[in-house]
Amino acid sequence: MTTPTELPDLKLLQLFDLLYDTRSVTRVAEQLGQSQPTVSIWLARLREHLHDPLFIRTPAGMAPTPQADALIGPCREILESLRRFSAWEIAFDPATAQRRFRICMTDASHVTLLPRLLAHVRAQAPGVRLEAARIDGNTERALESGEADLAIGYVPWLSGGIYQQQLYEQDWVCLANRHHPRIRKRLSVKAYRSEGHVAITAGTGTALLEQALVRERIERQIALELPGFLGLGAIVQTTDLITTLPRHIGETLAQASDLAVHACPIPVDGFAVRQHWHARYHHEAGNRWLRSVVARLFGAAGNRLEG
Template sequence: MAENDRMEPGLPDVKLLTLFDVLYRTRSVTRAAEQLGLSQPTASIWLGRLRDQLGDPLFVRTPAGMSPTPRADTLIVPGREILESLRRFAHWDTSFEPETTERQFRICMTDASHITLLPTLLVELRRQAPRARLVATGIDKRTEQALQSGEADLAIGFAPWLGPGIRRQELYAQDWVCLASRRHPRIQSPLTLADYLAADHVAVPSGTGSNLLDEALAQERTTRRVVLELPGFLGLGVVIGRTDLLVTVPRHIGETLARASGLTVHPCPLPVEGFTVGQHWHPRYHEDPGNRWLRNLVARLFLADRPTPAPGPAQQSS
């Protein structure tokens, strides 16, 4: 029997899967070709081969770029798992040298963490692993899948929807504070509940733990007068500093914005349930040396200086 007869037919070439992965991320044949060091005609030929093998267009041209088909959306996770397994198979190593690594780390974070945690993490990462690359992405309903497939190394934040199979290490607890301009005409210290309810507010409905604030208002059978909604924390400090509005936010982002914009910080007079920020990873990568190094770096930087119980199996970092 010839050697080719023993090979399983119909399996896509690794280079085609790599193109699929990069094209799915960039939504552009031109940019995918550039990242892979290919000419655009070669990338188009490879895409044609993959389309023939899988019996689907995979990507269709739209004004926004090459949009994936439903079949491509279904195949991207197993495709990336195959690529990650092959990389580990080819480069299996139980050691990790941060000084020389060129690894790309991908961390899912809330936009609040982009402001509060990312600058500190980036400075230390560049000091210890100067040739590594860091990619920060949002934390959302796809995060668990990204951790499982290896598309993301860690998720940092408050993510109670992550399943029980995801490992977790608590970093620090958060309560709630209110921010106001130093020149606010009516807000005094301490901020009373009456003053809070009489004020005009900014809401960040997508912010970390915002549902906890909504639940607290419902529990008190009261509402705030919201005059501005923002999609995130970008620009929030400037808005509060230049108006007579209040905003209710978790303490870490609140104190960070207050320092940057010269705001006053007040304990929230409304009893809002606190929460704990943690780092999360998939058990598949628990023993991965690079993932372990990154987790320990995050813990050294952000683990609160407080006694903590011994971590259970779903909390251990190393």
Template sequence: MNPDIPLIDIKLLRLLDALHSTGSVTRTAELLGQSQPTVSIGLGRLRTQLGDPLFVRTPQGMQPTPRTEALIGTVREVLDGLRRLSESQARFEPAAAQREFRIFMTDASHITLLPRLFTHVCALAPQVRLEAATIHPGMAAALQSGEADLALGLIPGLEAGFYQQALFDQDWVCLAHPTHPRIRPRRFTLKDYVRESHVGIVSGTGQQLLEATVKERGVERNVVLKLPGFLGLPAIVSTTDLVATLPRHIGETLARVAGLQVLPCPVPIPGFTVKQHWHARYHHDPANVWLRSVCADLFMDRSARATQRT
């Protein structure tokens, strides 16, 4: 870019175009919503910058000089290009979209959130596909690069460069067989909790919070069976006397499926917030905005906190 060439204000280019079309300072002022003195001042600036009278007053009105005639085509190309640029904001039309969204989810979210999300997306965007990806250490890079679109769950590792939005809060419950011989509904005490044998989940940030809390409080759990995820948990609890401790959302979902009883957890385990996370690069991407809005509409507790950037 040559610093010796003066930049022409876009408003002055519009003035030049309008004056060429109308041949009248008065009508140009009306067309642009300006006063006649303002138009005259603008024309004076253009004459100075371009080194030419540009228009000459005649009985037939303001007539363009040869320099103006040579420039007007280029001026209109510039103005037309700017109009197209302003009108070409990307849009996402879910009904016609053909793409795949990749979402990092916790094991629990596969059971509690994904069915509702998939059903809703199918209804609004029948050609859109979803992939539920397992949370792993490389997901931050995948979200930054666009290989993935969103992450759902308790994911404290997504920090610098990410936005987050709270969806709903979680506390903790226990699950047991509905006819457990030693557990009485609504009277499940810490003594009962310590006495019973447990089935535990070995993965997930929520389970790490559980393990840290029982250890800190000196609660001795007799965990006789460990599972990598929630998939086999309903069958285990419904056919044994084992007790499971897990977040309320997944706990109540599994209880409904397997006919289990839900008990208040007698250990005061800190609650947590399930959030959706996305990278700042895609904060204004129309497709990402749409997907986030769908998740918020489906899952957000309306008292939850607003969008935050970490």
């Protein structure tokens, strides 16, 4: 005997619902993909659970008892609630949403990505506020806790539990004054060694450049070190200094400050810019919307999700 606190299996509720409509054990077995003896066993179990025969065999089929008539409504309410539960998701409507998204990114992305992303969000989701945060040693914990929604950039140290999607590849370029007195059409290795440089000390890809300089046994003549890209365009525009940086930020600064873009004369390993998010928020509707916006704006077609 079952106790009053025990609940019938879902399959028994489905059996009850179908049998009430079809009045046929054979047809119920077909719809459930089960054998007729199995369905008969399930019906016996349901009868025992509810202490009622529920259906009586008649020439017209399996006729429900008064207890079955009384229970069919609650049974169908339970099944509908379970269907809603399995399909449940908090909807995210960008047109009406009131929400803040925090995105970890480098200051290069403030220049190259953020203006376009902000313009799109303001047009499609006027109640959404964006907040830019740094990429640092706290980024992984911030993604896990929900303090940050995304991290966009080259972040190779992020570990388990983080999903990632590649957006685009980066190689390296050099910027120089368009009227540089000694550099014309091409920047040679000799000129790279002898000219003064502005060195950017921050940025997640800086280590790749430093490794290349060591590998090529080049020691730059550094005249100025900057912690980021703020002011870099104006400095190169008004001096004869050169600088080495990833192509995306390089071409953006060159266009804004009328600078010359040169191929980097030494081989430097490229890298991929990706968006990253924690597995806890993989199915969260707002996070999914934001990721889809970033992928559409900055991703190449066919880029795959990476776990």
